[in-house]
Amino acid sequence: MSVSIRDVAQKAGVSLGTVSNVFNRPDAVAPSTLKKVQKAVADLGFVPNASARTLRAGKTRVLGLVVPDISNPFFTDLSKGVNDAVLAAGYVVILCNTDESSEKEDKYLDVLVAQNVQGVLITPARDSYSNLKAIADRGIGLTLVDRSAIGLEACSVGVDDAQGGALALQHLYELGHRDIMLLTGATNIPQVAEREKGIKAAIADMPASKRPHLTTVRVDAMSTYGAQEVLEKYLKDKKLDFTAIICGNDLVALGAIRTLRAKGYDVPADVSVIGYDDIDFAQSATVPLTSIAQPKYQLGFAAAELAIAECENPGKHTHQRIEFQPQLIVRGSTGPVSKKSKGA
Amino acid sequence: MSVSIRDVAQKAGVSLGTVSNVFNRPDAVAPSTLKKVQKAVADLGFVPNASARTLRAGKTRVLGLVVPDISNPFFTDLSKGVNDAVLAAGYVVILCNTDESSEKEDKYLDVLVAQNVQGVLITPARDSYSNLKAIADRGIGLTLVDRSAIGLEACSVGVDDAQGGALALQHLYELGHRDIMLLTGATNIPQVAEREKGIKAAIADMPASKRPHLTTVRVDAMSTYGAQEVLEKYLKDKKLDFTAIICGNDLVALGAIRTLRAKGYDVPADVSVIGYDDIDFAQSATVPLTSIAQPKYQLGFAAAELAIAECENPGKHTHQRIEFQPQLIVRGSTGPVSKKSKGA
DNA sequence: CGAATAAATTGAATCGTTTCAATTAAGTTC
DNA sequence: GAACTTAATTGAAACGATTCAATTTATTCG
Numbered sequence: 001m002s003v004s005i006r007d008v009a010q011k012a013g014v015s016l017g018t019v020s021n022v023f024n025r026p027d028a029v030a031p032s033t034l035k036k037v038q039k040a041v042a043d044l045g046f047v048p049n050a051s052a053r054t055l056r057a058g059k060t061r062v063l064g065l066v067v068p069d070i071s072n073p074f075f076t077d078l079s080k081g082v083n084d085a086v087l088a089a090g091y092v093v094i095l096c097n098t099d100e101s102s103e104k105e106d107k108y109l110d111v112l113v114a115q116n117v118q119g120v121l122i123t124p125a126r127d128s129y130s131n132l133k134a135i136a137d138r139g140i141g142l143t144l145v146d147r148s149a150i151g152l153e154a155c156s157v158g159v160d161d162a163q164g165g166a167l168a169l170q171h172l173y174e175l176g177h178r179d180i181m182l183l184t185g186a187t188n189i190p191q192v193a194e195r196e197k198g199i200k201a202a203i204a205d206m207p208a209s210k211r212p213h214l215t216t217v218r219v220d221a222m223s224t225y226g227a228q229e230v231l232e233k234y235l236k237d238k239k240l241d242f243t244a245i246i247c248g249n250d251l252v253a254l255g256a257i258r259t260l261r262a263k264g265y266d267v268p269a270d271v272s273v274i275g276y277d278d279i280d281f282a283q284s285a286t287v288p289l290t291s292i293a294q295p296k297y298q299l300g301f302a303a304a305e306l307a308i309a310e311c312e313n314p315g316k317h318t319h320q321r322i323e324f325q326p327q328l329i330v331r332g333s334t335g336p337v338s339k340k341s342k343g344a
Numbered sequence: 345m346s347v348s349i350r351d352v353a354q355k356a357g358v359s360l361g362t363v364s365n366v367f368n369r370p371d372a373v374a375p376s377t378l379k380k381v382q383k384a385v386a387d388l389g390f391v392p393n394a395s396a397r398t399l400r401a402g403k404t405r406v407l408g409l410v411v412p413d414i415s416n417p418f419f420t421d422l423s424k425g426v427n428d429a430v431l432a433a434g435y436v437v438i439l440c441n442t443d444e445s446s447e448k449e450d451k452y453l454d455v456l457v458a459q460n461v462q463g464v465l466i467t468p469a470r471d472s473y474s475n476l477k478a479i480a481d482r483g484i485g486l487t488l489v490d491r492s493a494i495g496l497e498a499c500s501v502g503v504d505d506a507q508g509g510a511l512a513l514q515h516l517y518e519l520g521h522r523d524i525m526l527l528t529g530a531t532n533i534p535q536v537a538e539r540e541k542g543i544k545a546a547i548a549d550m551p552a553s554k555r556p557h558l559t560t561v562r563v564d565a566m567s568t569y570g571a572q573e574v575l576e577k578y579l580k581d582k583k584l585d586f587t588a589i590i591c592g593n594d595l596v597a598l599g600a601i602r603t604l605r606a607k608g609y610d611v612p613a614d615v616s617v618i619g620y621d622d623i624d625f626a627q628s629a630t631v632p633l634t635s636i637a638q639p640k641y642q643l644g645f646a647a648a649e650l651a652i653a654e655c656e657n658p659g660k661h662t663h664q665r666i667e668f669q670p671q672l673i674v675r676g677s678t679g680p681v682s683k684k685s686k687g688a
Numbered sequence: 689c690g691a692a693t694a695a696a697t698t699g700a701a702t703c704g705t706t707t708c709a710a711t712t713a714a715g716t717t718c
Numbered sequence: 719g720a721a722c723t724t725a726a727t728t729g730a731a732a733c734g735a736t737t738c739a740a741t742t743t744a745t746t747c748g
Contacts, residue, residue, distance in 0.1 A: 002482065004734055015698045020736055030696060045478070047457045051404070052734035054395035055703050062459075070424065071624065076415050083441055087451070092459055095439045097427060107431070115406075115436055116394050224628040254628060261630070280415065284568040284598060286605070286630035348704055359728045364706055374726060396704035399733045 003044045012040035023048060054116070061091045063307055064112035066105060066122040067145075070097040073279040074249075074296055075123075078145070081300025082121060089308045102126045109135060119307040121145050127188055141310040145303045147190060148321065155306040157299055157322045161191050162198030164292045164326035168246045168274050169202045169212075171290070171328055176337040177244040177272060178212040183231065183256060184248035185222045192248060195276070199246065215242060222248050227255030235263060243271060243337050250275035250282050250291055257287055257333065268335035278329050288331035295324045347388045356384035367392060398460060405435045407651055408456035410449060410466040411489075414441040417623040418593075418640055419467075422489065425644025426465060433652045446470045453479060463651040465489050471532055485654040485661075489647045491534060492665065499650040501643050501666045505535050508636045508670035509542030512590045512618050513556070515634070515672055520681040521588040521616060522556045527575065527600060528592035529566045536592060539620070543590065559586060566592050571599030579607060587615060587681050594619035594626050594635055601631055601677065612679035622673050632675035639668045 096108035119141035144156035219226040247253035253275030278293035440452035463485035488500035591597035597619030622637035
């Protein structure tokens with residue numbers, strides 16, 4: 001049936017232990033023997049049985065990645081980073097998509113425990129981390145992705161969201177905008193809160209006389225449709241009382257642009273719009289989107305590296321946080337305030 | 345350290361075999377014994393070691409899903425379907441993204457073999473299936489996704505691509521278009537070839553006098569940018585010699601629309617554009633895209649069900665193919681031929 | 689050349705389950 | 719109550735790798 005290490009040993013004319021060494025401590029094997037064994041491995045198409053290996057050595061080399069929405073390009077790119085890092089280290093990832101549901105998240109965490117994963121990378125759907133504590137208590141390494149690890153023994157990776165918010169505001173400010181709408185999600189989403197904090201801090205730093213005026217409007221679903229609905233309602237009987245919009249993410253921005261154009265306003269001549277995330281489609285949109293880019297791939301890559309480091313060295317591992325900087329990407333959806341809209 | 349079946353047996357005052365039976369054949373155990381053992385399990389917090397179990401029993405309840413590009417919303421949606429089906433059956437999926445590279449594909453297949461997966465769902469990157477044969481020979485169930493299983497002992501799921509092509513053509517024909525561009529990928533991509541076949545068959549079925557004229561233009565990369573580049577070059581010095589474009593996928597369609605608008609042509613007044621796949625963004629694009637929808641989620645769900653069925657019943661399982669029908673979704677990017685463009 | 693040291697190799701024991709032939713206990717039938 | 723059937727339970731033998739103490743082989747040095 002399937003070929004075992006025993007078959008390889010026989011074919012290469014060496015002992016079991018030597019074949020095992022070829023895989024696990026190749027420098028302890030004489031070069032000629034190494035070659036001989038590798039040839040036998042190749043000839044037989046031998047692949048070590050992970051279960052047996054795990055059973056004896058106690059290492060599964062499997063990680064779990066739990067994300068709230070794999071449809072979101074942000075998480076797709078992130079997961080690519082995770083996968084590349086993990087593949088390089090000989091690990092494997094089980095990807096779990098929770099659809100932002102806590103029940104699904106709990107269910108998946110159970111599955112991961114049953115699968116004996118060595119580490120869990122997670123962007124929690126809820127703001128309470130109670131279910132994560134149980135994971136950590138079982139001795140499974142935990143890495144928070146795009147969240148901070150407050151009150152948790154865990155590593156984390158994230159982006160400086162306050163800085164991201166500030167970048168967006170400053171860009172618009174420099175273009176002359178003084179009446180700005182903030183079109184974003186609920187404050188219980190950590191990112192949303194942080195960026196808002198950054199925006200407000202940036203405003204507070206300005207001379208009082210020049211401070212722009214901020215109108216905050218919240219959408220339930222941070223999607224194209226969610227944004228359209230809310231913005232349409234806002235513009236129903238009012239006139240434009242802003243010259244720019246800072247959006248919670250790129251999807252919201254695309255929805256906003258669509259609504260504005262439908263109402264006969266031009267982007268960016270009448271209203272500048274800035275997104276967040278810099279998803280791949282932002283540059284291909286009909287009005288190419290100015291956005292705040294996050295290093296999505298690197299975020300995932302770094303998270304995986306932290307997780308693997310913890311797996312490899314479970315005893316002496318100090319938890320750490322890696323924080324990336326966001327970056328302003330200027331495209332066509334933002335521009336200077338026009339005389340017309342300035343007067344409005 | 346961790347509690348084993350032996351500890352449970354001792355605590356409950358029974359033998360190893362009985363504890364095992366409690367988990368695997370509970371109806372072969374006397375009710376009183378069952379209760380006693382279950383109490384011991386609960387008291388000790390025992391969770392069976394998956395590796396040992398797998399090593400002995402040979403069932404991992406793990407499947408591999410290998411896709412060429414997880415950034416493509418098509419595969420994201422598909423993978424959701426796979427995950428939902430699999431979770432319901434108590435299985436787990438390892439998702440592998442090959443980035444259309446055969447080397448990565450081979451590497452991942454090795455990883456999956458090493459992980460002892462019971463089945464592999466795959467949309468192969470290359471058209472040769474040689475590496476898959478090796479998988480099947482190892483006794484691992486194979487399910488081809490969005491491909492047919494020619495010359496392979498395997499189940500497969502797919503969409504009637506010829507029909508999809510025909511739907512697109514007929515839609516444009518009914519709107520009066522007679523000069524149609526086909527903007528698509530290389531013919532060694534099975535889908536591309538099939539759809540093209542469907543289009544040509546549909547044309548051949550029409551009365552000779554009314555047959556539309558088809559111009560085929562190929563792009564290397566079926567992405568927004570790839571499409572823009574090729575179409576710009578085509579339009580360089582030529583005038584429009586078509587009134588509609590059938591695109592290889594939605595990304596290509598979006599690129600085409602962008603190029604046309606940049607040249608001053610209106611969509612759909614001057615040129616109608618039809619995409620393929622009906623990705624989520626198609627409906628949110630600034631010119632909402634008419635497209636051919638594929639049941640992406642169901643495709644994944646069905647594939648997973650086939651794979652699981654084979655795992656559960658490895659001896660007597662007959663391979664089958666499930667084929668879905670594509671569906672025309674009419675939105676704003678297609679319309680009747682205008683007098684102006686008709687005359688051109 | 690022989691002793692001492694270092695480098696390679698060996699193979700039995702082990703990891704925690706499942707499996708199944710063998711054993712024991714309980715229940716039926718005449 | 720003996721003979722037979724059926725139901726429960728047992729425990730040793732796998733599964734396929736890693737580990738490590740023991741052994742063999744190669745190298746160095748006086």
